[in-house]
Amino acid sequence: MDAHVTYKDIGVSLSGHVGVVEIRRPPHNYFDNALINQIGEAFEAFDRDPKCRAVVLCADGKSFCAGADFANRPATGAATESGKHLYKEAIRLFRTKKPIVTAVQGAAIGGGLGLALVGDFRVTCPEGRFSANFNRLGFHPGFGLTCTLPRLVGQQKANLLFYTGRRVTGEEAVAIGLADVLVPLAEVRQAAIALATEIAQSAPLAVMSTRETVRRGLADAIEAATERELVEQEWTRKTADFKEGVKAWAEKRLPDFKSA
Numbered sequence: 539m540d541a542h543v544t545y546k547d548i549g550v551s552l553s554g555h556v557g558v559v560e561i562r563r564p565p566h567n568y569f570d571n572a573l574i575n576q577i578g579e580a581f582e583a584f585d586r587d588p589k590c591r592a593v594v595l596c597a598d599g600k601s602f603c604a605g606a607d608f609a610n611r612p613a614t615g616a617a618t619e620s621g622k623h624l625y626k627e628a629i630r631l632f633r634t635k636k637p638i639v640t641a642v643q644g645a646a647i648g649g650g651l652g653l654a655l656v657g658d659f660r661v662t663c664p665e666g667r668f669s670a671n672f673n674r675l676g677f678h679p680g681f682g683l684t685c686t687l688p689r690l691v692g693q694q695k696a697n698l699l700f701y702t703g704r705r706v707t708g709e710e711a712v713a714i715g716l717a718d719v720l721v722p723l724a725e726v727r728q729a730a731i732a733l734a735t736e737i738a739q740s741a742p743l744a745v746m747s748t749r750e751t752v753r754r755g756l757a758d759a760i761e762a763a764t765e766r767e768l769v770e771q772e773w774t775r776k777t778a779d780f781k782e783g784v785k786a787w788a789e790k791r792l793p794d795f796k797s798a
Contacts, residue, residue: 543583545576549598550583555591555738556731557584557636564599568607569649574627577653581634591738591745594730595657596641602666605648608675608784624649625680625764631656632682632757635746637737641730642666642708643723652681655690658749660717661730666708668716670696674703676783676795678770685763689756691715 543550549560559580561567577595584590597603606624631653640657645667654660654668662668670687672679679700688696691714699706711717721729737745774780778798786793 543579545580547573548576548580550580552584552587552590553731554735555589555742556734557587557590557593558731559584559593559595561595561597561599561603564597566601566604566607566645567597567599567650568604569624569653570606571622571624571627574624574631574653578627578630578634581631581636581638585635588742590636591742592637592639592734594639594641594727594734595653596727596730597643599644601645601647601650602640602642603647603650603653604645605650605652605671608787623768625652625682625768628652628656628681629757629761629764632760635749637734637745637749639730639734639737641727642668642717643726645669647671647705648675649681652683652686655681655683655686659719659733660711661719661721661726661733662708662711662717663721663723663726664708665723666711666717666726667705668711669703669705670699671703671705671787673701674783674793675787676777676780676793677774678767680764680767680771682760682764682767684767685756685760687716 547563549562551558559577581593584593638657640654640660642654642660642662644665646654647669648671651668651670670679670683695714708720712720719729719733779795782795783793
């Protein structure tokens with residue numbers, strides 16, 4: 539691990555064979571290109587560290603990640619000066635080699651749900667909330683969710699979550715396969731570290747080899763899905779419905795969409 543590296547928005551540590559990456563933008567941990575890049579750099583550093591055999595992605599605050607802060611920063615997710623969109627930056631998270639356990643202690647909303655699905659496994663609690671709320675905001679899903687969500691819960695349940703934007707509790711998330719472990723809120727991070735520790739007790743080269751086989755083609759499929767998502771987001775984010783969706787979300791009311 540690059541022990542001398544410090545990051546602005548995340549904390550990184552290694553205990554035994556388990557690396558921990560903590561998002562530190564409480565209370566809601568909204569993301570942008572900078573945050574995704576920092577997480578990517580930390581994951582890649584753990585890939586280079588032979589002491590690390592599994593990684594926990596967790597967050598400090600009420601939410602795991604509430605996605606993009608559209609109410610205050612409507613341009614979130616736009617391309618950076620390098621010309622790379624946030625969702626394209628996120629592809630690197632899916633290309634890292636070591637197993638990832640995500641600790642979802644609160645809301646994982648929109649792109650925040652996409653970030654939670656970067657993990658191989660999710661540990662959550664009754665207070666966990668999972669929502670692909672893009673259509674309710676008036677635009678197309680992103681962060682590769684059109685690929686990753688159906689892979690976990692099946693196409694039909696994924697469609698239901700996309701079209702309605704409904705919030706799923708921690709219990710329901712485990713029941714439909716969106717999450718894997720349900721524990722009390724106070725135990726989420728500890729349980730995620732325990733699962734990562736159990737994975738780390740297996741032979742690390744064999745685990746990485748097996749993971750490569752079972753995930754073969756996944757990152758490429760997510761990248762292809764992302765390209766399609768970006769094309770659709772480009773025009774749906776220019777509609778009056780998107781403006782109304784964001785406004786309604788901020789005002790905590792049902793949107794009045796006009797198909798325009």
